[in-house]
Amino acid sequence: MKFASIFLAFAILAAPAGWFLAQTLFWNTTAFPSRAEFEAMEEKVTALTINFNTLQQKVGILEGRGVAATTTTYSDAEETFDSLADSFAQVALIADRRNVNEGLTNSSSSYLTGLFGPPRQDMTSDCQPMTNPILKDLVQTVDVGPIRVTMLEPAIISLRQVFRNVQIFEPELYARISTAGSLCVRLIRGSETSISTHAFGLSVDLNIDGQLDTLGDDRTQLGLILLADFFHKEGWYWGAGFSREDSMHFQVSREKIEAWRALGQIPSGAD
Numbered sequence: 001m002k003f004a005s006i007f008l009a010f011a012i013l014a015a016p017a018g019w020f021l022a023q024t025l026f027w028n029t030t031a032f033p034s035r036a037e038f039e040a041m042e043e044k045v046t047a048l049t050i051n052f053n054t055l056q057q058k059v060g061i062l063e064g065r066g067v068a069a070t071t072t073t074y075s076d077a078e079e080t081f082d083s084l085a086d087s088f089a090q091v092a093l094i095a096d097r098r099n100v101n102e103g104l105t106n107s108s109s110s111y112l113t114g115l116f117g118p119p120r121q122d123m124t125s126d127c128q129p130m131t132n133p134i135l136k137d138l139v140q141t142v143d144v145g146p147i148r149v150t151m152l153e154p155a156i157i158s159l160r161q162v163f164r165n166v167q168i169f170e171p172e173l174y175a176r177i178s179t180a181g182s183l184c185v186r187l188i189r190g191s192e193t194s195i196s197t198h199a200f201g202l203s204v205d206l207n208i209d210g211q212l213d214t215l216g217d218d219r220t221q222l223g224l225i226l227l228a229d230f231f232h233k234e235g236w237y238w239g240a241g242f243s244r245e246d247s248m249h250f251q252v253s254r255e256k257i258e259a260w261r262a263l264g265q266i267p268s269g270a271d
Helices: 002-027 035-064 109-116 153-169 222-233 254-263
Strands: 067-070 091-094 139-143 148-152 177-181 203-208 219-221 236-238 249-252
Touching (some): 148 153, 153 222, 203 222
Antiparallel strands (some): 091 219
8 A cells, every 4th residue: 555655646746747758759749740751651551552452453363364373483592573573474374264255256367357358368478568448547556555556446446445454453564565466467377378367457466574475385474364354354355265375365356346336436347
């Protein structure tokens, strides 16, 4: 009891000093951060939230695509990583890849030829100019964000929208996108009759960091897996679903072309 009384008395005597110390440490206006400092802290918190949400989206997309394994190798040497960006060019297996274009139909060269006629009459295995009177006036060569393409105008408008979304939600990936070509009026290499879908100005080949994805090995760059989701939402068909996997290839789906025709954004064709 005596000890409690002594402690209480000491607390009463020390209260003014404690109050002064509290004012100095906590209520003194000079201790508050400036508005600029506060806003900077707020921006950092927002950025961390965005990064966390982006990470969740990436994981969700990869899980949704059924990624089975990557070819990443490990060593004891210390490595420097740029967030997840250093993984974009790594390759992975996609489970059930033949169903990645659910809800969309392949705009095959036979379908396109039936719709518009051949891109030109004297087709060879080399790229040549478009001469088809239905399509040639729609051909443009422009920047669509991270790359420059030669394609039909409606496809260019759609492609710009795809990349605008990628830039917003995947800025690290956006900065690493390269192209391996778009319009190329030619036959499929090795064929004397089959026309490449690139000949119609409705396809584009993409890669990450300038590294071409290997054709037909059933493996796909992680960056292309992420891109495929943006293309699918915009109505583009992904070459990973072909019988011979061609993951860097994206082309406008039959549904998208029919929608453009209905709106008068593309000629009705040869029929």
